[in-house]
Amino acid sequence: MAATGSFFIRKKRVVEGRGRKRKAEDGEGEVHKKLTTKLNEEISSDSETESVGHNKKDAEELEIEETAQEKKLRLAKLYLEQLRREEEKAEEEQFESDLIGGRLQEEVLEQKGKLKRLLAKDYVSPDISEIRLLRGHQLPVTCLVVSPDDKYIFSASKDCSIIKWDVSCGKKLHTIHRGHKGTGDRHLGHIFSMAISSDGKYLATGDRNKLILIWNPATCQHLYTFKGHKDAVSGLSFRKGTHQLYSASHDRSVKVWNVDQNAYVETLFGHQDAITGLDSLSRERCVTAGGRDRTVRVWKIVEEAQLVFHGHESSIDCIQLINEEYMISGADDGSLALWTVNKKKPLVTVRTAHGIHGDPGIQQPNWITSVAALLNSDLVASGASSCSHDSKIKLWKCGEGFKSLELLFNIPVVGFVNSLKFSSSGDFLVAGMGQEHRLGRWWRLKEAKNGIYIIPLKKSETKQQPGDSK
Structure with a gap:
């Protein structure tokens, strides 16, 4: 009986997975949004005891919906996007720092009477x-x-x-x-x-x-x-x-x-x-x-x-x-x-x-x-x-x-x-x-x-x- 119950639980999950696949065919954007939301929940709720089981369930569902190769590709893209944003932020901060530094240098030189722009x-x-x-x-x-x-x-x-x-x-x-x-x-x-x-x-x-x-x-x-x-x-x-x-x-x-x-x-x-x-x-x-x-x-x-x-x-x-x-x-x-x-x-x-x-x-x-x-x-x-x-x-x-x-x-x-x-x-x-x-x-x-x-x-x-x- 235990084995039978286990079988029907797995079967139900497979059916739910198939249902989601059909919905994805009707609206890929909605599924993608749901995947992103679930991924965010997975990342942001590590410290909450009650959400651990929920994250495990989501992870299992994601494993059914995408292959291991697709998961690697998705995570790689997310990682690259994060690196790109961090690089852009660092460049902006460096530019602002250089700009402020240049102005401060000119102000210091002007106060010292040594600012000479060769124009x-x-x-x-x-x-x-x-x-x-x-x-x-x-x-x-x-x-x-x-x-x-x-x-x-x-x-x-x-x-x-x-x-x-x-x-x-x-x-x-x-x-x-x-x-x-x-x-x-x-x-x-x-x-x-x-x-x-x-x-x-x-x-x-x-x-x-x-x-x-x-x-x-x-x-x-x-x-x-x-x-x-x-x-x-x-x-x-x-x-x-x-x-x-x-x-x-x-x-x-x-x-x-x-x-x-x-x-x-x-x-x-x-x-x-x-x-x-x-x-x-x-x-x-x-x-x-x-x-x-x-x-x-x-x-x-x-x-x-x-x-x-x-x-x-x-x-x-x-x-x-x-x-x-x-x-x-x-x-x-x-x-x-x-x-x-x-x-x-x-x-x-x-x-x-x-x-x-x-x-x-x-x-x-x-x-x-x-x-x-x-x-x-x-x-x-x-x-x-x-x-x-x-x-x-x-x-x-x-x-x-x-x-x-x-x-x-x-x-x-x-x-x-x-x-x-x-x-x-x-x-x-x-x-x-x-x-x-x-x-x-x-x-x-x-x-x-x-x-x-x-x-x-x-x-x-x-x-x-x-x-x-x-």
Whole structure:
């Protein structure tokens, strides 16, 4: 009897197995789903006592439904699929790690002042027909800035006005006109300097009447007025990542302001002549050009110290930081100098960088009136004034070790190049042009136009090679 009972149990299982096979013929997808479910149950319930018997039953049914060879093939496919997923996950994690690691490395190098992206070799001469001229100021443009997101340009002029421009379409979005005597919320004198904070929250402008006005760049509304300088405000710069503002003046002093608190902080002295240019980056320090005292100075605010650099033989009119370690300056004798903060003399000086003008025997070098640098890269630009119509903007590559300046190409323009700024992306260069020099009226070019040139910068199709960043 026991044997008979056993026989009927086995028979019943065989019948159930056949029934499932017929169902599989009607719907293979449903059976496959059931097999997958059972396999998952088999794997996930090893620790449960009650499910052991159930898993054994399922395993026996699976053995009836598929041969040993089919089972091996199925398990092998599952194993390979698991390996594939693990490999993809490992690749994604490695990619994210490399990306984060690269960013962190760049941030560390930038904080140390040693980030140098080798980009200059990729740039080629722009198409002259693509250069745009924006007209709006009645008198020479003296200074300008590009918003951190590269969407807007703010420019100022000897006509005491400030204009906000849309880069994409070139339209004027807002104009702050010359003020009226007694109001105090507009400029009444020539505007000589301008700066925008790295978060785009504040815009600062300085004028010949010794005033610094703070604006909201989004609405162009006046916020504060800073008083304290005793002569024209010739340079402004926000410390990167903060709302600390540095100002330089013809009164030979540098002042530090806290814009958030609408407060004056301190005054720094040292230059022996009118300061003509100023710049700063992330560190709590700034650099200045001392005009006819022919010195470049690095001001260490916390240490209450200054480093003095000599090298130009004439008045230094403009200066710009490339990164925390290197800077570029230009003088009225036509010389262009590349410096490091670790050495008191220029690493390289290019004499008569923009050529000469005048009749034979009384020729003079073209006066370098502005310089710019693409931040943390080896690309710099210079602009000059000329008595003729053949003024040029020149783009330069800082050579290996920043020990040379190699001319990349010229961009012909007409007039005084009073201000130059690269976009943050390096996709375009903006030049503020005028019929006169921004600080005076030594001579005038009637054929020049007072306006802004937006110069698109093109790159070659050659792909960036490994090692382009240091």
